[in-house]
Amino acid sequence: EIVMTQSPATLSVSPGERATLSCRASQSVSSNLAWYQQKPGQAPRLLIYGASTRATGIPARFSGGGSGTEFTLTISSLQSEDSAVYYCHQYNNWPPFTFGPGTKVDIK
Amino acid sequence: EVQLVQSGAEVKKPGESLKISCQGSGYSFPSYWIAWVRQMPGKGLEWMGSIYPADSDTRYSPSFQGQVTISVDKSISTAYLQWSSLKASDTAMYFCARPAYYGDYEVGWFDPWGQGTLLTVS
Numbered sequence: 001e002i003v004m005t006q007s008p009a010t011l012s013v014s015p016g017e018r019a020t021l022s023c024r025a026s027q028s029v030s031s032n033l034a035w036y037q038q039k040p041g042q043a044p045r046l047l048i049y050g051a052s053t054r055a056t057g058i059p060a061r062f063s064g065g066g067s068g069t070e071f072t073l074t075i076s077s078l079q080s081e082d083s084a085v086y087y088c089h090q091y092n093n094w095p096p097f098t099f100g101p102g103t104k105v106d107i108k
Numbered sequence: 109e110v111q112l113v114q115s116g117a118e119v120k121k122p123g124e125s126l127k128i129s130c131q132g133s134g135y136s137f138p139s140y141w142i143a144w145v146r147q148m149p150g151k152g153l154e155w156m157g158s159i160y161p162a163d164s165d166t167r168y169s170p171s172f173q174g175q176v177t178i179s180v181d182k183s184i185s186t187a188y189l190q191w192s193s194l195k196a197s198d199t200a201m202y203f204c205a206r207p208a209y210y211g212d213y214e215v216g217w218f219d220p221w222g223q224g225t226l227l228t229v230s
Contacts, residue, residue, distance in 0.1 A: 001170075032210075034217035036153075043203055043221040044153065050210070055219065087153055091207070091216045096169045097143070097155040 002026055002090050006100035014108040019075040021103045023088035028068045032092035035064055035073045038102075039084045047086075048073065075105070083107045110134040112142075112204050112222035119228045120194050127190040128225045130204030137185035138162040141215055144178060144189045145203045147224075158207070158215075159187055194229045201226050 003026040013019045023033065031051040036044035046055040048064035051071060061076045075082055088100040115129040130142060144156040157168040161182040168178070179188045187204060202225045205218035 032214075032216065036218075038153075043224050044205075044218070045221075046217060046219040049208070049217040049219075089153075089217065094215065095155075095158075095167045096171075097158075099153040099155070101152045 001096055002029060002093055002098050004088055004090055004098050004100035006086075006088060006103050008103060009101070010104045010106065012106045012108050013075075013078045015080060016077050019078050019082075019105055021073040021075075021086055021105070023066075023071040023073070023100050025069045025071075025090055027093075029090040029092035031067045032090060033064075033066070033071050034089045034091065035062075036087045036089065037082075037084045038087065044087065078105075078107065080107050110206070110220055112206060112220055114202075114204060114222040114225045117226040117228075119230070122194055122196055122229055124194050124229075125190070125192050126194060126227070127188050128202060128227070129186050129188050130222050131184070131186045132206065133185065135206075138182045140209075141207045142180070142187040143205045143207055143218060144176075144187075145205060145218075145221075146172075147201045147203065149199065153203075156189070156202075161185075161187065194227075196229050198227060199229050 005024045007022045033051045035048040038044045052064045085102045138161045141158045143158040146154045156172040157178045159166045159178045161180045177190045204222040207215045210216045
């Protein structure tokens with residue numbers, strides 16, 4: 001099973017500043033990695049797939065990068081509505097699909 | 109519009125059985141896997157298993173094998189997640205999701221997701 005880890009667990013960022021979230025896989029997942037945003041009481045929302053492709057309707061301030069075992073999600077200019085938990089998800093090798101434990105982004 | 113609609117919240121007692129549902133619309137339901145994902149209170153996302161409606165091919169996470177049953181009725185575009193004997197530790201939000209395809213019909217990222225079914229066992 002591929003184990004996904006995320007850091008930091010919590011990130012506190014002022015509006016307009018950049019937020020950088022990290023995700024690491026225990027073995028290579030190539031570029032087969034997605035990022036999701038989840039707000040309280042809502043289902044996860046796809047942000048990024050293929051490590052760097054934005055999903056339909058996702059603002060350009062969200063960008064993904066990396067390949068192999070190291071990945072990043074960057075929010076270039078944080079908005080108040082970006083307060084949420086962000087999960088990475090590998091789909092390179094299943095079963096099982098595996099998710100990271102999440103990074104909570106708070107607005108300062 | 110591709111959509112997954114889940115059945116409503118449930119409150120059950122330990123030992124009871126339950127079947128929750130996820131109905132797909134706006135696409136060819138038999139041709140896409142459906143995944144089930146658990147989210148315990150205040151915790152992260154855990155993949156439970158997936159089913160391919162066209163032939164009912166089902167894959168389970170080792171963590172959930174034998175604990176739940178995933179099934180499908182493709183005639184009504186609906187997938188199911190069921191328990192035969194609920195425990196308090198089954199209290200969670202359960203999501204269904206549709207994996208996309210990429211490359212040579214490789215199963216990929218989850219989009220869309222259902223709205224979730226909250227299960228309380230007490």
